[in-house]
Amino acid sequence: MIELNHVSKMYGNVVGVNDLTLEIPTGAFGLIGPNGSGKTTLINLLIGHFRPTLGTLRVFDCDPASDRRLLRRIGLCPASDVLYPNVSAIEWVTYQVRLHGIARTESRSLAETALETVGMTDAMHRPMGTYSLGMRQRTKIAQAIAHDPDLLILDEPYNGLDPVGRNDMTRLLKEWTDNGRGLIFASHVLQEIESVTSSFLLIHGGRLLASGTADEIESLLAETPQEICLVGNDVAKLIHRFADVDWVDAMDWNQTKDELRVSLREPMEFYDRIATWIRDDRLTISQLRTPNGNLEAVFESLLRRHRGEAP
Template sequence: MTLPSIRVQDLSMWYGDVLAVNEVTADFGPGVTGLLGPNGAGKSTLIKVVAGMLAPRIGTVTVMGEAPFDNPRVMRRVGLCPEQDAVYAGATAIETLTYLTRLHGYPKGDASARAREALVRVGLEAAMDRPVAGYSKGMRQRVRLAQALAHGPDVVILDEPLNGLDPVARRDIVALVRALGDEGRCVVVSSHVLHEVEAMTRRVLMMAHGRVVADGTIEEIRRDLSDRPLAIEVTTADPRAVARLAVELPGVLRLELRDRAVHVVTSKPLELFQALPAWRSTAGVPVDGWRPVDESLEAVFRYLTT
């Protein structure tokens, strides 16, 4: 059995009277994990502890089997892409990355080669010799991403990596993040834009008010919420007939008629799933198909944080 790349156990962190992280326990293995939560959920504090920037107040955090705080052995293997615009505007991208890679202990030649490779990987090969001052917001974001990758880390932590990127760049970066996960690196992507995370991974850790409110794949989390109402869209040429039958079923809480569809919110979805084929075959109601519409991350997140 392989140990998780990052292990957080009973972690609590606070700033003065503000409790930022409250008894969090979580494991992050190889592949991409989305770290989700609204502002103030404790994501950034958790990231700082995992990246070795803050020492745990209570609890333990290990990265590759070692405590990360003030630990150069761990820091060599961690790459952090900060949310803030943390690059030197006066220097070129290649100069900036070469410098930051040298701080990992690489000789100048090796650092330069690695920096160049990372910039090519994030799609900045044409602009790497220009001063960062002239870069767009999206290009600066790519520089931040490249500096997290240049030293070849095993653990990559990306804080809002798609901020400020245009659609094409988003697609490229999403593909890059997935590729990093496929290479076996432990990639933690923090975001509050749910569909972005959904495009990168199905595995998420959701936080709210400093606590972990869900941990697993989106589908697993949704299944665990079986006591919650589920919204199901039934596609039909006769929405009124379907609505008339559905309202008779136990657990149906709300019906919404739409053009060639009925939106059913029910606390007993199994009853509906069993009834739908019967309506089609015996009652002659034209049911074309059905699908749950709130297994999306957005819906799960809404359930958990409200």
């Protein structure tokens, strides 16, 4: 679906993206990173709005900066608010579809279907200046999907949506990918990504720090320093066990809460031994909380490693 070969984008002396090399097959991928990490720059490269300063970029084996026909296969929902207050949703979405070279009558029909899909049927004839932020967001999604693209690129798509809208959006995106189409979903909120896909691209400072699937996330967690929390009447009796190994960086015992937090340099050593320790010492431990399955742990740990703060 997407191929980048040593792609960099410079804004004068500022690096937008830095030496990105990867291949992305058709599927759903979360583009994760803090604000200013390079997510929007990468999106602008994918749609041909920017040309790479260095390197080459292909989307569906086309150069997006030179082959404008490619835009027919891409649907974009930008983070910015690009709606017009005195124009109705049906007029605006119809116009966006016509820009892809589709006839007026068919464009109108496609626009109506897309607005119905995102729950905007009742309000589609009202001026968009009367819409709430969530309604405007739904309308932007409608114009992105109306021409039935092969790849949907969303930049912060949950912005302004209430809980019902978020649930509707998650269901829509899952159905989209279940139908075999591509999705690039940019967000700095990891829970939003996890609700749609377990495949992710993590960027920071314009660089790709990690990419992978759910299984690879678990592998990263197992190999990445992390903090675990043990709770129970006997957690203090584990302190001597941790003191005798060389893969524990720090411990913090809260006597009031019967809670022991342990920073692990080699988590797999801990997981291999903890059950044996509890059994042999006949301890009562009520909870063991770990970051497994949570991309936040990967994100924070890889950033520390990227900054040279962790081994």
